[in-house]
Amino acid sequence: MSRLRAITSACAAASQGRLRAWLSCRVSPDQSPNAVSRRRSREGGFTLTEMMVSTAIMVGITGAVFHVMNPSQGTFHAQPEVADMQQRMRVGVDSLTKELLMAGAGTYTGASAGALYNYFAPVMPYRMGTLNSDIDAGVYYRPDAISIMYVPITPAQTTIRDEMPAQSSELKVNPQANCPPNKHNQLCGFKEGMRLIIFDTNGNWDPMTVTNVQDEALHLQHQGQDLSVKYAPGSYITQAATHTYYLKSDNLNKTYQLMHYDGYQTDLPVVDNVVSLAFEYFGEPAPPMLLPNKALSDTKGPWTTYGPKPPALGVNVPTDSWGAGENCLFKVENNVHVARLSALAVGVGQVKLDPAILQDGPFCPDATKQQRYDADLLRIRRVRVKLRVQAAVAALRGPTGVLFKYGGSAQGGERYVPDQEISFDVTPRNMNLGR
Numbered sequence: 528m529s530r531l532r533a534i535t536s537a538c539a540a541a542s543q544g545r546l547r548a549w550l551s552c553r554v555s556p557d558q559s560p561n562a563v564s565r566r567r568s569r570e571g572g573f574t575l576t577e578m579m580v581s582t583a584i585m586v587g588i589t590g591a592v593f594h595v596m597n598p599s600q601g602t603f604h605a606q607p608e609v610a611d612m613q614q615r616m617r618v619g620v621d622s623l624t625k626e627l628l629m630a631g632a633g634t635y636t637g638a639s640a641g642a643l644y645n646y647f648a649p650v651m652p653y654r655m656g657t658l659n660s661d662i663d664a665g666v667y668y669r670p671d672a673i674s675i676m677y678v679p680i681t682p683a684q685t686t687i688r689d690e691m692p693a694q695s696s697e698l699k700v701n702p703q704a705n706c707p708p709n710k711h712n713q714l715c716g717f718k719e720g721m722r723l724i725i726f727d728t729n730g731n732w733d734p735m736t737v738t739n740v741q742d743e744a745l746h747l748q749h750q751g752q753d754l755s756v757k758y759a760p761g762s763y764i765t766q767a768a769t770h771t772y773y774l775k776s777d778n779l780n781k782t783y784q785l786m787h788y789d790g791y792q793t794d795l796p797v798v799d800n801v802v803s804l805a806f807e808y809f810g811e812p813a814p815p816m817l818l819p820n821k822a823l824s825d826t827k828g829p830w831t832t833y834g835p836k837p838p839a840l841g842v843n844v845p846t847d848s849w850g851a852g853e854n855c856l857f858k859v860e861n862n863v864h865v866a867r868l869s870a871l872a873v874g875v876g877q878v879k880l881d882p883a884i885l886q887d888g889p890f891c892p893d894a895t896k897q898q899r900y901d902a903d904l905l906r907i908r909r910v911r912v913k914l915r916v917q918a919a920v921a922a923l924r925g926p927t928g929v930l931f932k933y934g935g936s937a938q939g940g941e942r943y944v945p946d947q948e949i950s951f952d953v954t955p956r957n958m959n960l961g962r
Contacts, residue, residue: 605944608918612800612947619785619798619914620951626770627910627953632677634684637703638827639726639763642957645829646763647732648904649676649958652806652885654771656790657734657752667886667901671804672773673910674790676724677957682716683723683766691725691758698725699746700764714742716766722791723749724767728828729844730835730855730892731756734769734790755897756846772797774804781933783917802932802946803915808880809952810906812873814866815856831856834905835891837864847893855891855902868902877908908959915948 573581631649633642643649653661655674661667678684688699703715717723717740726732733756735749747764769790776783784796785804815834817823823830823839830836837857838844844854852859858867867889872878880903890899917933918924923944924935930945937943 604920605923605941608920608923608944612916612918612944615798615800616914616916616947616949619801619916620912620949622785622787622797623772623912623914624951624953626675626772627912627955629677629679629768629957630675630910630955631958632679633957634678634763634765636684637686637763639684639686639765640827641829642960643676643678643726644833644905644907644958645831646726646728646835647730647891648900648907650674650808650907650910650955651900651904652808652882654773654788656769656771656788658788658792658794662897662899668882669773670806670882672771673806674769674771676767676769678765679768681766683718683721685715685764687725687758687760687762687764690760691754691762693754693757695754697746697748698764714740714747717747721766722769722789723747723764725754725758725762725764727758727762728830728836729838729846731758731846731896732898734767736791752897756892772804774801776802783933785914798916800917800919801914802917803913803948805913807911807913808885808907809877809909809911810880810903811908812871812875812878814868814870815905816866817857817864834902840864848895849893855889855893856905868906880906909952909954911950911952913948913950915946917946918944920944 631642631644633645634640639646651674652672653666653669653674654672655662661669661672685700685703688701691698700715717737719737719740721737723735723737724732725735733754735754737747737749739748771788771790773786773788774783775786775796783800783802785798785801786794787797788794811833813832816832817836818830818832821830823836828836834856835854837854838852840852840859840862843851847854849855850859852864856867857864859865871880871884884903885901887901888894889902890896891902891905892899915932917931918935921935923937923942924931924933925937925939925943925945927934930943932946
């Protein structure tokens with residue numbers, strides 16, 4: 528206090544004298560009580576403006592961080608679904624390829640040894656079997672269905688001994704070299720519950736299921752609908768594998784599946800979320816021809832380039848509606864067998880078979896038979912498959928369009944998982960033996 532009074536007195540005296548002395552004796556701001564108070568207030572916290580600025584900066588940085596993390600979150604959800612789609616596509620491709628490669632494989636013992644297309648069509652573009660057969664509905668072509676037939680590796684191959692009427696529930700067979708002796712429940716490899724086909728050289732065929740086997744009597748019992756014709760002694764009977772693949776589309780329940788039907792009872796899905804399935808067929812452009820130096824009376828085939836042989840000139844087959852010497856593939860003109868089918872092209876290997884020619888006839892064995900099929904199906908040598916799958920989660924599918932057959936709720940970006948589609952060709956090895 529004494530120091531402050533001295534300074535004040537000195538300054539007051541100087542102010543009465545000279546202005547320059549007064550200016551030199553001013554009190555320093557740092558020594559003012561108000562200045563000390565302001566310094567303490569600045570050290571006590573932040574102003575409201577400063578807090579608002581800092582909050583805005585923090586919000587901006589946080590938003591930037593979430594903006595960077597959001598795409599990675601979408602990728603995290605999408606990539607497992609992409610992998611699942613690829614796996615489902617692999618399962619579908621593997622299932623179809625495996626069966627198509629075997630299509631048309633026939634018996635390999637006895638007089639009937641050879642591919643099935645020498646007798647009837649083993650590939651048909653529709654659902655075939657005991658349940659919900661397309662033939663019963665008058666449908667002979669579906670772009671999203673295919674039925675395949677072949678003879679697996681089996682000893683169950685023989686011929687029938689006696690005539691087999693259409694309404695018969697029992698058939699007797701000839702003993703073959705592979706028949707096991709002294710067996711009471713097994714005959715030539717046949718077993719109860721086995722699926723069989725019976726066929727002849729006229730293009731007739733029928734499926735059946737074994738219900739009982741009796742070795743001593745050399746006969747089988749079958750269960751099912753009446754046979755399409757009366758089979759003559761010597762007709763062939765063998766174990767057979769039948770497979771139908773088709774697309775099931777249920778828009779109401781949003782269920783889309785690749786289905787497999789065994790031609791008898793089992794009808795189950797193979798792959799889920801299959802939104803598109805289509806089959807295209809390629810085959811022989813030339814009509815069938817009789818093989819040179821091969822008599823129609825020969826007991827062992829083949830007799831033609833493809834398809835069932837016609838009867839000899841002047842011989843009528845009582846089980847069909849064709850004239851003497853004729854069948855679904857051949858007619859008689861000027862006492863010569865002439866092909867009914869026309870040439871589709873000249874000088875090319877294979878041609879695409881238009882759906883129209885696969886369902887317009889002529890039908891084999893004829894148009895009155897229950898197991899009839901279009902004669903042009905015997906041309907098939909290659910099958911093209913187009914398969915499309917979608918993401919199972921609707922939140923990963925965008926609007927309906929090019930990328931998505933059935934839309935979802937995805938807004939875009941990394942959450943988009945477009946449909947995947949594949950196209951591949953399969954050439955059944957047993958249907959190209961003569962090429």
